[in-house]
Structures are given as structure tokens and as C-alpha cells.
Amino acid sequence: MNVTITGASGFIGRKLAHRLLAANSLIGSNGEASRVERLTLLDVIDPSAELAEDPRVTVVTGDITDRALLEKAIPVDTDSVFHLAAVVSAGAEEDFDLGMAVNLDAARAILDICRGHGTKPKLVFASSCAAFGGDMPDVIADMTARTPQTSYGTQKVIGELMVNDYSRKGFVDGRALRFPTVVVRPGKPNKAASTFASSIIREPLQGDRAVCPVKPESRMFLASPRSIIENVVRAHNLTDTEWGPSREATLPGFCMTIQAMADALETVAGKTVSDRIDWEHDPFIQGIVDGWPPDFDTQKALSLGFVRDNSMEEIIRAFIEDELDGKIAG
Amino acid sequence: MNVTITGASGFIGRKLAHRLLAANSLIGSNGEASRVERLTLLDVIDPSAELAEDPRVTVVTGDITDRALLEKAIPVDTDSVFHLAAVVSAGAEEDFDLGMAVNLDAARAILDICRGHGTKPKLVFASSCAAFGGDMPDVIADMTARTPQTSYGTQKVIGELMVNDYSRKGFVDGRALRFPTVVVRPGKPNKAASTFASSIIREPLQGDRAVCPVKPESRMFLASPRSIIENVVRAHNLTDTEWGPSREATLPGFCMTIQAMADALETVAGKTVSDRIDWEHDPFIQGIVDGWPPDFDTQKALSLGFVRDNSMEEIIRAFIEDELDGKIAG
Numbered sequence: 001m002n003v004t005i006t007g008a009s010g011f012i013g014r015k016l017a018h019r020l021l022a023a024n025s026l027i028g029s030n031g032e033a034s035r036v037e038r039l040t041l042l043d044v045i046d047p048s049a050e051l052a053e054d055p056r057v058t059v060v061t062g063d064i065t066d067r068a069l070l071e072k073a074i075p076v077d078t079d080s081v082f083h084l085a086a087v088v089s090a091g092a093e094e095d096f097d098l099g100m101a102v103n104l105d106a107a108r109a110i111l112d113i114c115r116g117h118g119t120k121p122k123l124v125f126a127s128s129c130a131a132f133g134g135d136m137p138d139v140i141a142d143m144t145a146r147t148p149q150t151s152y153g154t155q156k157v158i159g160e161l162m163v164n165d166y167s168r169k170g171f172v173d174g175r176a177l178r179f180p181t182v183v184v185r186p187g188k189p190n191k192a193a194s195t196f197a198s199s200i201i202r203e204p205l206q207g208d209r210a211v212c213p214v215k216p217e218s219r220m221f222l223a224s225p226r227s228i229i230e231n232v233v234r235a236h237n238l239t240d241t242e243w244g245p246s247r248e249a250t251l252p253g254f255c256m257t258i259q260a261m262a263d264a265l266e267t268v269a270g271k272t273v274s275d276r277i278d279w280e281h282d283p284f285i286q287g288i289v290d291g292w293p294p295d296f297d298t299q300k301a302l303s304l305g306f307v308r309d310n311s312m313e314e315i316i317r318a319f320i321e322d323e324l325d326g327k328i329a330g
Numbered sequence: 331m332n333v334t335i336t337g338a339s340g341f342i343g344r345k346l347a348h349r350l351l352a353a354n355s356l357i358g359s360n361g362e363a364s365r366v367e368r369l370t371l372l373d374v375i376d377p378s379a380e381l382a383e384d385p386r387v388t389v390v391t392g393d394i395t396d397r398a399l400l401e402k403a404i405p406v407d408t409d410s411v412f413h414l415a416a417v418v419s420a421g422a423e424e425d426f427d428l429g430m431a432v433n434l435d436a437a438r439a440i441l442d443i444c445r446g447h448g449t450k451p452k453l454v455f456a457s458s459c460a461a462f463g464g465d466m467p468d469v470i471a472d473m474t475a476r477t478p479q480t481s482y483g484t485q486k487v488i489g490e491l492m493v494n495d496y497s498r499k500g501f502v503d504g505r506a507l508r509f510p511t512v513v514v515r516p517g518k519p520n521k522a523a524s525t526f527a528s529s530i531i532r533e534p535l536q537g538d539r540a541v542c543p544v545k546p547e548s549r550m551f552l553a554s555p556r557s558i559i560e561n562v563v564r565a566h567n568l569t570d571t572e573w574g575p576s577r578e579a580t581l582p583g584f585c586m587t588i589q590a591m592a593d594a595l596e597t598v599a600g601k602t603v604s605d606r607i608d609w610e611h612d613p614f615i616q617g618i619v620d621g622w623p624p625d626f627d628t629q630k631a632l633s634l635g636f637v638r639d640n641s642m643e644e645i646i647r648a649f650i651e652d653e654l655d656g657k658i659a660g
Contacts, residue, residue, distance in 0.1 A: 096499060134575060134576060135576070136473075137473060142475070143466075143467060143474060143475045143477075144473060144474075144475060145472070145473045145474060145475050145476065146475065146476070146491075147473075147576065148491070148494075148495070149498070149575075151495050151499070154491050154492070154494065154495040157491055158488050158491055158492075161476075161478070161484050161487055161488055161491075162484070162488075164478075164484070165478070165481055165484040168479070169426060169481065245464060245479075246464060246465070246477065
């Protein structure tokens with residue numbers, strides 16, 4: 001199979017690329033497992049040498065708003081596209097036109113390129129729980145209205161709608177997934193309001209202090225990198241019959257308080273580590289977090305067999321294993 | 331005030347133009363009533379001589395996908411835009427690119443032109459209950475997910491999302507309204523699957539026979555031309571504070587069986603007239619109608635003071651008065 005990942009140098013894109021190359025098997029449109037013959041990695045940033053050196057990898061570097069570049073990254077023999085590239089929340093809020101160009105127009109261009117090939121390729125589209133916001137019920141269910149409160153969320157919901165309609169028309173075989181907040185992200189904090197959720201686990205484990213700007217009783221809807229990658233591959237591998245007419249789902253996650261996250265850190269790594277969280281309340285961040293959806297019922301995703309993390313402790317242990325070579329700074 | 335109507339030669343556009351010129355008063359952004367100084371009518375079809383001859387009317391004729399034409403129709407001193415132009419359901423299904431160009435790209439161009447003016451004009455966007463479909467709950471409420479099953483419905487929901495986000499960003503002062511099926515439409519039947527709902531009232535009143543292709547127990551969600559026009563003007567006149575952050579609403583309508591519609595016709599016009607309905611079942615149309623939303627709870631619109639028709643009898647009498655000069659063919 002010939003596969004393309006957009007946003008391939010992002011945190012999820014990199015992990016997905018490694019996973020696809022290692023497993024070397026995906027379910028094609030015929031419902032049968034096939035080897036990955038070619039993996040095209042599209043991003044503004046070059047992939048790691050390890051990925052670039054794999055003989056199956058083709059690197060396409062550049063701006064996703066460039067139609068010619070997209071056409072190069074998604075040639076006519078493409079079987080599957082994982083469209084992960086996006087301008088994230090704060091970025092799309094700061095630069096409205098950039099958000100529209102990347103999150104809406106590039107998504108539509110990818111759908112149109114796939115349609116033009118006439119081969120109905122599989123397309124996995126990364127959406128977000130930022131689809132929800134504002135006045136919401138206590139539990140967000142599959143049939144709760146998408147009421148995004150950011151341009152990023154708006155553009156993602158528009159992407160979901162296009163994926164559904166292009167799939168209904170038979171132009172692509174699409175699947176749109178709403179990601180929970182992903183913890184524990186490796187690397188540095190970014191500008192997302194949710195970044196502290198990873199920081200308060202990641203930095204203490206590495207011997208650094210981290211600020212938690214929200215109250216311990218604040219709640220977040222979370223999923224681990226491992227479960228996200230597992231579910232992205234599952235979303236691809238399910239047949240169109242298994243998906244049925246509606247091509248969207250909120251991925252399973254777990255809703256937990258920040259206190260429970262800190263408690264899990266103490267359980268796994270001890271009090272010395274969890275004491276490295278500085279509770280410095282920031283009313284601005286608190287306001288944003290309080291506006292997020294309170295809880296989710298992801299019945300559809302669970303019925304389609306998507307996985308849910310078992311516990312915060314398990315997620316922290318996986319982070320230590322995957323990103324810290326098993327070592328905690330004592 | 332300087333006002334623009336797109337789709338001004340359509341059935342709703344014409345009625346709205348007459349209404350705005352006759353009432354000669356709209357609530358501006360300052361919350362105060364002002365006279366209509368200029369009414370720009372944009373459509374591919376020229377308006378009636380009666381409208382064109384009004385000294386306040388400016389006619390702009392041409393294709394709404396022409397950006398230069400849109401800019402001409404929405405000059406910098408525009409206070410309000412009523413965006414009614416659309417490729418309807420069957421048209422957008424037959425010609426996907428045309429639907430995307432008119433229903434999505436032109437709506438976005440109008441939003442961008444308004445944004446470019448930097449004056450935050452009012453914008454009333456006509457959406458549709460085609461926003462809903464597929465697997466639905468028994469009652470569609472304000473917080474029910476939009477799950478369109480047509481390209482037309484998809485494009486309309488995308489329009490709603492853009493109206494909300496452009497309003498949140500302060501680019502426009504927008505309002506998106508989901509119209510129920512409008513009965514009784516004047517004129518000839520069109521290609522819409524719902525066209526029979528008007529035909530079975532309109533043709534018998536004029537002495538002609540009409541075919542009803544669905545079972546008497548089939549249900550539809552309906553509103554009259556009078557209530558639609560009233561609500562479109564109300565949507566405009568409500569202040570941004572009254573609308574609040576969410577700029578969308580399903581307009582009130584009433585859900586009734588086709589049998590009850592025929593009974594109302596008999597009550598108003600007699601059995602000779604209602605016997606002009608030929609019940610000729612068409613499984614294809616029945617299938618489409620059965621896929622439409624079963625019932626609606628339009629709590630938000632009602633709390634904002636939008637009106638609902640009192641009865642089918644009242645709607646039929648209004649049609650006889652407005653379109654047939656008060657005369658029924660005996």
C-alpha cells in the first residue's frame with residue numbers, strides 16, 4: 001500500500017510513521033492486510049534521519065497550502081492518507097486566515113485531490129474535542145451538537161462535515177476522529193492552554209518543577225499517545241461497512257481531575273517527584289479550562305472497538321518507558 | 331440603512347424585498363429603528379418591474395460566484411445583508427462543484443467582504459432543516475448534532491459554523507436560521523422532493539388536480555411564507571446581546587401529517603377541492619420523506635420571540651389571500 005501522512009513531523013505524525021513502518025501492515029479497501037510499500041511524509045519540517053533513511057519513505061517538505069506540493073504528496077496510486085497537519089488552537093486564533101488556509105482549504109484540497117484520482121482512497125482526518133464548547137450538556141454524547149468556540153474548532157468541524165459528505169458521495173473512504181487532550185506529550189510545553197496537563201507529569205519526572213495554573217478539582221478529558229496511535233490505525237483499518245454512513249467519532253478518553261493526575265504521579269514516581277508541581281492559580285487559564293466540555297460518552301467509538309486507556313498510572317508508566325528510557329529523576 | 335438581499339428574485343427574496351420596502355424600518359446595529367435608504371437586489375434573474383422601479387432599489391444581476399459582482403452588491407456602506415441565494419437540494423446533489431461554489435464559497439466570500447469593510451454589518455443567513463438527517467433522535471432539539479445527508483445540507487451547516495465564528499471574531503454580526511419546509515409556496519412545482527407539500531394545497535385551490543406521492547400518515551415539519559418572512563426580519567432586528575454567543579436557531583414550525591393537511595384544505599375550501607388530491611404512492615419519494623427529521627423542539631427560537639403558525643387552516647387562508655386574490659376555484 002502507498003500511504004501519505006500530512007503533519008508527519010508532528011508528535012502524533014512521527015509516532016504514526018514509526019508504527020506503520022514497524023507493523024508494515026494495513027487493511028486496504030479490499031478488507032485485506034497489505035504491506036506498506038511507500039510511506040510519504042509531508043511536513044514543513046524534515047523527518048528524522050531514522051525515518052528518512054527507511055527505503056520505503058518518501059519525504060515531501062513544504063507548505064501544505066501549496067496545492068502542487070499536496071498533489072506531489074498524494075499521487076494517483078495513493079491508497080491511504082492520514083491528514084494530521086493543522087494550525088493548532090492558539091495559532092488559528094491569532095492568525096485567522098492562516099487557520100482557514102491550513103485547517104479548511106488544505107483539508108478540502110486533499111479531499112479534492114483524492115476525488116480527482118477516482119480511486120476512493122482511505123482518508124483518516126484528525127479532528128478535535130474543540131468541536132464542543134459554550135453552553136453544553138453535562139455529558140457530550142455522539143449526537144450532541146458541535147458548538148466550537150474557537151476558529152480551530154470551527155475549521156475542524158467543517159473538516160468533519162466535508163469528510164462525511166465526500167464519503168457519502170463516494171469520492172473518498174473517510175473517517176474523522178475527535179482527539180481528546182493527549183497526555184503525556186513529549187518535548188517542550190507549547191502555547192496550547194492545555195499544555196500544563198503534560199507539563200505537570202513530564203517535567204517532575206525529569207527533575208524539573210512545573211506550574212499547574214488550575215485548581216486541583218478542574219477536570220480534563222484525556223487520552224494517551226499510545227491509545228491515540230492505536231485508534232488512528234484502527235480508524236483506518238475498519239471497513240467502510242463497519243463505519244457505516246456516519247464517518248465521525250469522538251475517540252474514547254477518560255475524564256479526571258488534575259488532583260487525580262497528581263495523585264497518579266505520586267503513586268508511580270513518589271512524593272519527591274509529585275511535589276515538583278507548583279500550584280499557581282492563573283484565572284485566565286482556569287477560565288479556558290472551565291469552558292471545556294465536562295464529560296463525554298463515546299458510545300459509538302467504543303462500539304467500533306476503539307480502545308480507552310486503563311488508568312493515569314499506566315499512561316505515566318508508558319511515558320517513562322517510551323520517552324525517558326525507563327528512568328525517573330529522583 | 332443600506333441593505334442587500336442575495337437570491338432576491340427567489341420566492342422568499344421577493345417577499346422580503348416587498349416587506350422591507352413597505353415597512354421601511356429596520357433595527358440597526360445601534361438598536362434603533364432606521365429607514366431603508368437603499369435596497370440592493372442581487373440575483374441571476376432580474377427583479378419585477380414593481381421592485382426595480384422603487385427609487386430605493388439598486389439592481390445587481392449576475393452570478394453569485396463572481397467575487398467582483400458580490401463586492402458591487404455589498405459596498406462598504408452596507409449595514410445589513412440577507413443572504414438567501416442557494417443551489418437547492420437536488421441541484422447541489424446533481425452538481426457537487428456548483429453546490430460548493432454557491433452554497434459554501436459564495437457564503438464565505440460574503441463573510442470576507444463584510445469582514446474587509448471593518449464595519450461589522452448584520453448578516454442573516456438562510457440555512458435549512460436539511461442540517462439534520464440519518465440516525466436521529468425522535469425530537470430534534472437545539473443541541474442535537476447536525477448530521478446532514480445531502481451536500482446541500484452539509485454546505486448549509488458549514489455556512490452556520492462560519493457565521494458563528496465570524497460573529498465571535500467580531501467580523502460580522504451574523505444570524506443563521508434553519509428554515510422548515512415552507513408551505514404553501516406560490517408558482518409551479520419544482521424538483522425538490524418536498525414540492526408536493528405545496529402542490530397538494532395550491533393546485534386544488536386553483537381547480538387543478540395534484541398528486542400526493544406519500545402515505546397520509548407521513549409527517550412533515552412546516553412553516554408558512556408569512557411566518558418565515560416575519561422571522562427573517564426578527565432575526566435581523568434582534569440585537570447581538572439578545573442573540574448571545576450562539577448565532578443559530580431552528581425556526582419554529584409545526585409537525586403534521588399529510589392527512590391533517592388535506593383535512594385542513596377540506597375545512598377551508600370544501601370536499602370538492604380536497605378531492606382533487608390524487609393519492610398515488612411513490613416509494614422513492616416516500617423513502618426520502620421518511621428520512622427527514624421526525625419532530626422538532628425549537629426552544630431557543632421560541633425564547634427569542636420567533637413566531638409559529640397557528641394552524642394549517644390559517645396558512646391556507648393566507649395563501650388564498652396573498653396569492654389567489656381571495657378566490658378559490660369551486
